Amino acid sequence: MTEQAHPEWDASYTAGTPAPWDIGRPQPAFVRLADEGRLTGRVLDAGCGTGENALLAASRGADVTGIDVAPAAIARARAKASERGLTARFEVADALDLGRLSLTVDTVIDSGVFHVFGDDDRARYVASLAAVLRPAGACYLMCFSDQQPGTWGPRRVRAEELRAAFSDGWAVESITADTFEINPVDGTTQVQAWLAAIRRN
Numbered sequence: 001m002t003e004q005a006h007p008e009w010d011a012s013y014t015a016g017t018p019a020p021w022d023i024g025r026p027q028p029a030f031v032r033l034a035d036e037g038r039l040t041g042r043v044l045d046a047g048c049g050t051g052e053n054a055l056l057a058a059s060r061g062a063d064v065t066g067i068d069v070a071p072a073a074i075a076r077a078r079a080k081a082s083e084r085g086l087t088a089r090f091e092v093a094d095a096l097d098l099g100r101l102s103l104t105v106d107t108v109i110d111s112g113v114f115h116v117f118g119d120d121d122r123a124r125y126v127a128s129l130a131a132v133l134r135p136a137g138a139c140y141l142m143c144f145s146d147q148q149p150g151t152w153g154p155r156r157v158r159a160e161e162l163r164a165a166f167s168d169g170w171a172v173e174s175i176t177a178d179t180f181e182i183n184p185v186d187g188t189t190q191v192q193a194w195l196a197a198i199r200r201n
Contacts, residue, residue: 013050013072020153020182022049022073026056027111029142029178029195034060038140041106044132046095047113051077051088057109058088065103067093096124099131108132108139112180114162115143115154122165130169130200139170139198142178148192152185159194166198173197 012019026034030053033039040062045054048066050073058064058081066088068074077090093101095113108129117125129139146156159175166172178195182188 009070026052043107044105058086064088066090098128110141141196145192171199
């Protein structure tokens with residue numbers, strides 16, 4: 001995808017103030033997954049932002065590719081990899097069209113991407129993930145939860161919606177309550193999330 005196609009996402013990384021989700025470190029849920037040895041082999045971070053979760057996996061020895069529609073985010077991710085002496089590939093690409101990458105991976109991670117899509121694009125996204133994830137490969141997906149009060153932020157997701165989205169060709173192994181850490185918004189530094197472990201059949 002080009003920068004012109006998604007200028008709003010690129011602006012999230014060039015406005016001066018970090019976006020709420022760009023916290024400068026991996027999300028704790030993905031640190032736990034890495035500690036459990038789940039972020040191994042060939043890993044794709046779909047919607048990697050500035051690369052913190054992808055670089056976490058790379059630091060644990062995974063062969064990592066991170067993609068995002070925002071060129072500014074990808075540029076920052078590449079700079080972080082260089083500064084930290086880590087090997088990871090970062091490419092500007094659309095999570096709705098991962099088949100174009102001509103890539104097959106063992107594991108996909110999604111930190112805050114699923115919840116940005118409407119119903120039609122959700123189906124496209126799930127199909128896009130299936131295009132790159134090998135049979136029996138794992139997807140670890142964290143999204144905004146309907147347990148989060150108020151109206152700020154992206155669309156809330158019900159656990160049932162996750163199960164429905166991944167009902168064909170996938171096995172939802174678990175959906176557990178978790179939290180996203182965010183940069184402060186109205187004094188809030190954590191929001192409610194679902195962490196789903198999903199395996200491709």
